[in-house]
Amino acid sequence: MSSQQSRQVNDRLRVREESDAYFVVLEHDESDWIVKFSKAGRFAAREWAANMAESYNDRFDDPVVDAVKRNAPPPGSAGLSL
Amino acid sequence: MGESIKKAKYAVQKADTLVRRGADSVIVATALEPAENGRKRFRAGSIGDFPEGSHRVVDLGGRQLGVFHIKGEMYALPNICPHMTGPVYESNIITGSLKSDESTHWKPEWIHDGEVIICPWHGLEFHVPSGRCLSNAHIRMRRYEVTVEGNDVVVQL
Numbered sequence: 001m002s003s004q005q006s007r008q009v010n011d012r013l014r015v016r017e018e019s020d021a022y023f024v025v026l027e028h029d030e031s032d033w034i035v036k037f038s039k040a041g042r043f044a045a046r047e048w049a050a051n052m053a054e055s056y057n058d059r060f061d062d063p064v065v066d067a068v069k070r071n072a073p074p075p076g077s078a079g080l081s082l
Numbered sequence: 083m084g085e086s087i088k089k090a091k092y093a094v095q096k097a098d099t100l101v102r103r104g105a106d107s108v109i110v111a112t113a114l115e116p117a118e119n120g121r122k123r124f125r126a127g128s129i130g131d132f133p134e135g136s137h138r139v140v141d142l143g144g145r146q147l148g149v150f151h152i153k154g155e156m157y158a159l160p161n162i163c164p165h166m167t168g169p170v171y172e173s174n175i176i177t178g179s180l181k182s183d184e185s186t187h188w189k190p191e192w193i194h195d196g197e198v199i200i201c202p203w204h205g206l207e208f209h210v211p212s213g214r215c216l217s218n219a220h221i222r223m224r225r226y227e228v229t230v231e232g233n234d235v236v237v238q239l
Contacts, residue, residue, distance in 0.1 A: 006144065008145075009146070035160070036221075036223075037164070055166050
């Protein structure tokens, strides 16, 4: 065992839809899911899943964005909402 | 002061703040022979690396998981927040949460003591044993199979 800095997930992400949920999965293996967003009531499952995949892909594609986001908390979370 | 409020106050004092471990604290797992079903297996460390009530971020072949030892059980979940993909398990604190709704007659109730972790980016709470987000039960992280084989903590992807 050793220590080193690494990515959270070593692949871009995408969204896979099933009858009851949206899954955020690895781009190169859609059977390998990370998070499940269940379709229920008015919960915006698709939007949550898409936001997660897009957010991570932005970081994955741009090392500068990734480094900034990894090493500093978001300033006041302005503009971000749950 | 109610007992639940006391517990919550104690948890905050104990936690002090959302201390982050830092990305350089990730430990790297050793790949093992695949399982009979073909799934990848990794040695995350020895059981001594995961004392009761603790967790570590472990890199398993390019994927970070939070590996937890809570109340005698081992858990492994992806180190990526469903909200803005923050490194949720870099948080140094495992705590509980306050609940107050119709089921508690709107009285504060301390729940999931020692089973909740809080994302250091935006504060979303996750119940580790179930993988569920406390503020929205429709969001659930994947839970990976963890076994203790001899002295080794083994995770299957």
